[in-house]
Amino acid sequence: MIKLTSLFSGSKGNCTLIQCQQTNVLLDLGGTCRSVLHNLQEMELSPTDVSAIVVTHEHSDHIGALCAWQKKWQTPVFAPKSIAKVVAERCLCNVLPIDGSFCVGELLVETYACSHDSACCFGYRFSCGGEAVASVTDTGCFGQELVDFLYPCRTIQLESNHDENMVLQGPYPAVLKKRILSATGHLSNEQATQVLQKLIGSNVKNVVLAHLSEQNNTAELAFNTAIKMYSRYNLVEGHHINVFVAQQNKRSVTIE
């Protein structure tokens, strides 16, 4: 059985735990080492139980705690090939370059190329024993390729970063607004919902909406945008489909 738990998610830091049998992978290590450790401890895991850390991209909300972590525990770190050197230099640790799919223990890890204003950003699909979960955040647009990538998964974590109107009416400078809304920024609630709509009829049963902006979104807005769409197809949340919202300050339930 493969499990996904969002330890925390948002502009201040991201960390997701993927588990299968004896393998525990941390997807990104943003935020603080302390918060990661605190969450692991509550889940009765020790840092030495972490088989690997897999990095999506080099922005600090995804690698901010990596340097401190690696000082204490030399966990194998994987990052996209083109940013492996940057991550290694910034986090003072060895980084294994990802160039195609790879394995960590029982998990097969496959990549999706995100459209983001970083040197490189990957979404990941983790498979084990005929089951799959995926996480795709930090991508400004989507096409059929993303839908195909998520299609076989039982559980997906998908970015639902902002409400477009909140961005436009909010206090951010114009240049930052433009960045967030661009094709190399972040997926809005509306865009995430369009992806979910295309996944109706797929294997997807559990959806975790993630990387919400504190300034430009609320958990209710992200959740309701998805739910409204599902209800148009007579799909009932909690019955046909389960929708969760990953939070910045609270760990999600473990989705099995």
Ligand SMILES: [Zn+2]
């Ligand atoms: Zn980013």
Ligand SMILES: [Zn+2]
């Ligand atoms: Zn991010």
